[in-house]
Amino acid sequence: MKRFMKFIILFAFVASMLAGCAKAPEADNTTAEDSNNQVAETEVQDKDAGTDSESAWPRTYVDGLGKEVIIEKEPQRIVVLHFGYTEYLLALDVVPVGVASLSIAQQFETLNQYEELNTIIDVGETVSPNLEKILELQPDLIIAGAGIHDDMRESLKKIAPVVFKKNYGKWDETLQDYAQMLGREEKAEQYIESSKEIISQTYRELEKYSDKTFVFLRPSSKSEFGIVGSEIYSHYHDSQNGFGMNVPENYPESWAEISLEALVEMNPDYIFFQDKEELCxxxxxEMESSSVWNSITAVKEGNIGYLDISLNTGSPLAIRLASEQILEYLK
Structure with missing residues (x-):
């Protein structure tokens, strides 16, 4: 249980970086699957584009602690101290040499497509990374977490320049911030535009469910369920910039612990669990013998789906995978 709670604590930090933003949908006949295929073809062509030609080095980056960090040249050996950052780097075709809690990232379905993940070295736990392992990797940049590694700042600075990430709110803003740090502005814009197209196509395919309500849950040790907030994961629910999936009345905007009775009051048409599938x-x-649980519309109609735990990061990779898994379930 302690190990599970530590996992939840780490994901809570990742969840603070979440929100969705995309272009308002416009009618056309392209499916989300077609869009994903088109995006994949475009990104293969862009894979080796490298640093943007207009990027100048050195550059000054203001990090999450408000500190100005001078990055002398394009980083080649990056160590990241939170596994959740890995998705943003790989979206920009940047492969770190070291990642904290790598074993967690290796469980993510969002990262299964990247063979490069096997070349990365684990540098210890997120909350207590191993300084000796980091030093051995001879990084030229360390990406730490504001609010997690603040006390290690001076020690990390002795190894390499250190930047601290913070909550930037929306997924595209966060990706742009990484791009500004790494000189990948053009790659970020391409990825954002293609991601917005996937979001827009997903919205169109989900319009047939406009009269249905959805809830996104996780198992909880404090109450019956943890419920994923509509504002934190706005890419699911925003009708202008997201998938447009309706939520029931009294659905919280932020992460919340709820009772079974509260879920019954919401009475959703669909329930998606977003965590380790085995736990879900x-x-x-455990709930099958409960008459209260069985009174929920989604339960009575068998509308319970299971989404990969990596979708809790809310990264651009997670949003794309969410589109695939949600549409596949609803077929």
């Missing part, structure tokens, strides 16, 4: 199925099995 175990939770559902």
């Amino acid at each position: 199925r175990q939770k559902v099995a």
Whole structure:
């Protein structure tokens, strides 16, 4: 249980970086699958584009602690001290040499497409990275977490320049911030535009469910369920810049712990669990004998889906995978 709680604590930090933003949908006949294929073809062509030609070095980056960090040249050996950052780097075709809590990142379905993940070295736990391992990797940039590694700042600075990431709110703003740090502005814009197209196509395909309500849950040790907030994961619910999935009345904007009775009051048409599938199925099995649980519309109609735990990061990779998994379930 302690190990599970530590995992939840780490994901809570990642969840603070979440929100969605995309172009308002416009009618056309392209499916989300077609869009994903087109995006994949474009990104293969861009894969080796490298640093933007207009990028100048050295550059000054203001990090999450408000500190100005001078980055002398394009970083080639980056160590990241939170596994959740890995997705943003790989979206920009940047492969770090070291990642804290790498074993967690290796479980993410968002990262299964990257063979490069096997070349990365684990540098210890997120909350207590191993300084000796970091030093051995001879990094030229360390990306730490504001609010997590603040006390290690001076020690890390002795190894390499250090930047601290903070909550930038929206996924595209966060990606742009990484790009500004790494000189990948053009790559970021391409990725953002293609991601917005996927979001827009997903919205169109989900319009047939406009009269249905959805909730996104996680198992919880404090109450019956943890519920994923509509504002934190706005890419699911925003009708202008997201998938447009309706939520029931009283659905919280932020992460919240809720009782079974509260879920019954919401009475959603669909329930998606977004965590380790084994844990989620175990939770559902525990509820099967409950008449209260079985009174929920989604339960009565068998509308319970399971999404990969990596979607909790809310990264551009997570948003794309969410589109695939949600549409696949609703087929």
